């Protein structure tokens with residue numbers, strides 16, 4: 001079975017794909033110091049808890065943090081006896097390589113999102129991923145990633161306020177009932193929440209105008225539904241989009257190598 005690993009700057013998600021569906025998904029914080037042995041103890045414990053008796057013999061990795069890849073490679077080699085496919089490395093084939101400026105190392109998560117979204121929806125897409133950063137990935141008619149937008153993530157924006165201003169507390173994002181806050185926390189939540197609604201709407205509108213063609217907007221990342229409830233920003237929300245993209249790229253490599 002395939003183990004798909006999506007490593008973001010905040011969290012790393014592991015999913016087991018049986019060829020038809022994901023039979024398990026687990027999340028851990030991203031720490032580059034974590035060793036292969038630590039990953040394996042954690043994974044095998046969770047597999048035991050879920051009474052999953054499966055053999056993993058293939059691994060695919062997307063990582064926005066280059067340093068974690070070494071230990072994930074050791075994990076694959078030592079415990080699953082296989083060489084992992086690592087998105088963005090030359091030996092990982094892509095059906096449509098990104099069309100961007102020479103020398104640009106596109107985030108592997110964005111390449112994977114583009115592949116996953118194209119497989120489900122065809123071309124002319126904007127994929128919005130609410131991660132550590134909020135990324136907008138433009139997917140062409142042929143499925144290629146052709147550029148996009150990188151904005152500070154929702155939690156990063158709140159953390160930046162807290163870190164930079166002595167009197168501003170740590171705050172979690174929620175949808176404020178009113179725009180005008182009458183206490184510090186409500187003011188901060190309003191700034192980030194409604195500011196973000198404006199950010200997403202404006203960027204999507206400008207991308208559509210620049211490309212002069214109708215585009216479907218696909219959202220992923222745990223915070224997307226929070227914004228969708230306030231304003232109809234997206235056509236579709238797909239929590240498993242990045243994982244789906246990993247299975248699409250894995251399948252393409254199996255069929256073409």
Ligand SMILES: Nc1ncnc2c1ncn2[C@@H]1O[C@H](COP(=O)(O)OP(=O)(O)O)[C@@H](O)[C@H]1O
Nearest residue numbers: 008009010011012130131132133155221222223
């Ligand atoms: N459902 C959710 N509700 C609230 N916060 C969330 C949810 N999902 C993710 N987050 C937060 O959003 C941020 C980005 O998380 P994540 O999507 O895992 O980022 P990355 O892929 O960059 O590691 C983190 O601070 C995380 O705690």
Ligand SMILES: CC(C)(COP(=O)(O)O)[C@@H](O)C(=O)NCCC(=O)O
Nearest residue numbers: 008009064106107109131132133150
């Ligand atoms: C923009 C990102 C930091 C987003 O990462 P994430 O929020 O998923 O952790 C990542 O895709 C990245 O490091 N990109 C490299 C630059 C680029 O994509 O152009």
Ligand SMILES: [K+]
Nearest residue numbers: 008109129131
């Ligand atoms: K992400």
